[in-house]
Amino acid sequence: MRQNFPWYPIFLREMLLFRRKLLRLGYLFSAMVVPIIYLIAFGLGLGRSVQIRGIDYMTFLIPGLVAMSSMNNSYTWVASALNLNRLYFKTFQVFVQAPISPSSIMIGEVLAGMVKGLFASALIIIVGFLTPSGFSITPLFFMTLLLNCFLFANLGVITGMLAKSHEDTATYSNFFIMPMAFFSGTFFPVDKIPNFIKPVIYLMPLTHTNIVIRKSVLDIEGLISFAVLIIYSIAFFVYGSKLIKKYSE
């Protein structure tokens, strides 16, 4: 077991904790509240009268909400859990003192974050199928969703390692995650944004997720965006592993 999957105990631990959380129903509802509010406010409220690129707004919005929600959940869970485990509960120290590599710690935490991101996404996908829209799931959609969860779980590890207090993680989130949720094509296409801001927009990984996740087939634009997501993922993984390796009290 250990030789093949040294990350497994770290993943298992998060899953045991997650299961306990799920059993408390309050969590499930709170995970669903935000996306459903967006869906009602933007989709049913604003979106009734709007068409984007010839498709109705709900069909445009739902993949964006899935991308946003998978980002939020993968990222936030990992960042805050890792930060709390490191600074308050000190359980992170148990991993550091175990004979496993920094990248194994990284993989265990990231996979757990992905499961939580996918779980939140599944809730929205279910709601998406229940609302009248042309929303459907393609293999490309699913691949992009997985990659997005992976990318932001890795970013979560970086924040969790760097943040000097739990309040700090909220600051990171306000500066990086919040703007991405709104300006990277979740609620409206990025080509509506003034040209001078566009370079920043295209630096945001979620912009590229939103580009690929709405495509039915992978064209050149989609391929470039997919490549950008992979490059970000690798960079975040390498940097996160390095932070764990350098960890010293």
Place this chain on the structure above:
Amino acid sequence: MIRVIGLTKNYGSIRAVDSISFEIKKGEVFGLLGPNGAGKTTTIKMLTTLSKPDSGKCIIDGFDVVKNPYEIKKRIGVVPQENNLDRELTARENLLIYGMLHGVRDMEKKMAEPLKIVDLWDRRDSVVLSFSGGMQRRLLLARALLTEPFVLFLDEPSIGLDPQIRRQMWDIVRKTRIDGRTVVLTTHYIEEAEALCDSVGILSRGRLIALDSPENLKAIVGEYVVEFINGDGKLIQNVCKTRDDAHEIAKQRGDGVTIRRSNLEDVFIKLTGERIETGEPVE
């Protein structure tokens, strides 16, 4: 078994550990005694790969802690000062995750012995949140024993425990000394160091100021203490080398004088002019 040479650690401009050196033999129970802030925990963190030293070396079982952390991690068990159990998981789950992290096979079987040693076998399926402070510290000890480590590190094993429960903890620590296991502990309780340790290093402000068996340390300062309250209501303590010296002082003083055996606190006061448990200066 353990060799520490010139170990130093700075936090900003504060030198937490100042070039300490010592050796611990296989099978020995070694104690680092000193007040809070003396550098005990920092030393343990460096020995257990959690903190990288600024300079100096530590070698455990032939491996350098900085160069071969992986080999060190396979050989040690740590009970940290701060409880780092997963409080929302059961005792069994806590041990399971820890054992898997350390590559222990046959977990269900292996778990029984340490849980029985610390007397928590019957509570193995309870969530840690429902445990008292003493039970949680015992579970930490069971977790550290799970991997059958060569060296067991205990950072303040009985901190925050009632005196009576502290004694139970000592009995358990004594039970863990099997198969020539080396135990390194830190404490600011004088009694704990005297009850458990074969040799004691006294730390003060990051420096190792004395190192010997408790008996020898006490013999150096004097084995008897004459205590009395002086005219200003202050407690005066005179440490004497021999019983006769002590009686001589007691005779001169007259009533209200007690003679007792010296302890490690007297050693610490003699060396630093301060008390261990409170860090207060003594006149």
